Amino acid sequence: MKRVLVVGLLWAGWVGDTEAQVRAAGYAHGADHCYAFQAPIGWEMDTRTMAADGVPAAFHRPGEDWRRTWSFIYTRPVPKATGDVDPIRAQIDGMVEVYHKDSVPLAAKRVGTLHATLGAVGEVWEFTGHPDGSRELGVYFEGPRTINFFIAPVTKKADIEVVRRALFDIAESYEARHDCVPCRTLGACSP
Numbered sequence: 001m002k003r004v005l006v007v008g009l010l011w012a013g014w015v016g017d018t019e020a021q022v023r024a025a026g027y028a029h030g031a032d033h034c035y036a037f038q039a040p041i042g043w044e045m046d047t048r049t050m051a052a053d054g055v056p057a058a059f060h061r062p063g064e065d066w067r068r069t070w071s072f073i074y075t076r077p078v079p080k081a082t083g084d085v086d087p088i089r090a091q092i093d094g095m096v097e098v099y100h101k102d103s104v105p106l107a108a109k110r111v112g113t114l115h116a117t118l119g120a121v122g123e124v125w126e127f128t129g130h131p132d133g134s135r136e137l138g139v140y141f142e143g144p145r146t147i148n149f150f151i152a153p154v155t156k157k158a159d160i161e162v163v164r165r166a167l168f169d170i171a172e173s174y175e176a177r178h179d180c181v182p183c184r185t186l187g188a189c190s191p
Contacts, residue, residue, distance in 0.1 A: 027177070028056035033077040033146040034177040040169035043073075050074065059170065071158040073167055077146040088123050088140045091147045096127075105129040114139050116174040132156070137164060139171035148174070 023038040024045040039045040043059045050058050059073040081090040092108045099106035112124035120141050127136040133156050140149040152167040154160055 026057050033143055035148050036175045037170055038173035040166040071163045073152045075150045077148045080147050114171050116172050118175045120174050143176050
């Protein structure tokens with residue numbers, strides 16, 4: 001009887017661990033874009049809080065409010081500049097310029113390349129110069145008509161490796177789609 005109980009408890013623990021490893025999947029969609037992604041294991045996905053601001057999904061640790069946590073990640077598409085040889089660089093230069101106009105000496109540096117599981121290639125960027133000493137990590141993908149990116153603001157209190165791994169987990173799951181019909185049918189699209 002003791003062996004059955006121990007095996008049963010071990011099995012229950014294994015099943016619980018397996019269920020905890022399920023990643024929430026989501027889509028960002030609009031008239032000019034559609035891309036899919038998954039939340040990193042151990043993080044929650046919020047598709048409503050920032051939707052009115054054009055942010056289809058934010059990710060944070062379970063039980064934390066992303067606005068008050070030591071770190072969160074969000075995704076956003078922006079229209080791709082036409083005629084630019086390097087539209088990702090154009091997007092980043094435009095963002096840096098906005099910060100400079102607000103007297104924030106933001107600096108952007110490309111620090112690598114990321115290959116998503118389904119073949120998309122993203123550019124990894126680091127942003128420094130925030131007055132509070134925080135920085136941001138970002139992964140940018142060029143879509144057909146948009147630049148789709150994931151940004152992780154990193155506060156001084158954040159564990160940079162935890163944040164980096166979570167950001168890369170999301171970005172590695174990135175998949176550009178021609179349409180989001182399946183998510184509309186299932187009612188799983190972000191607003």
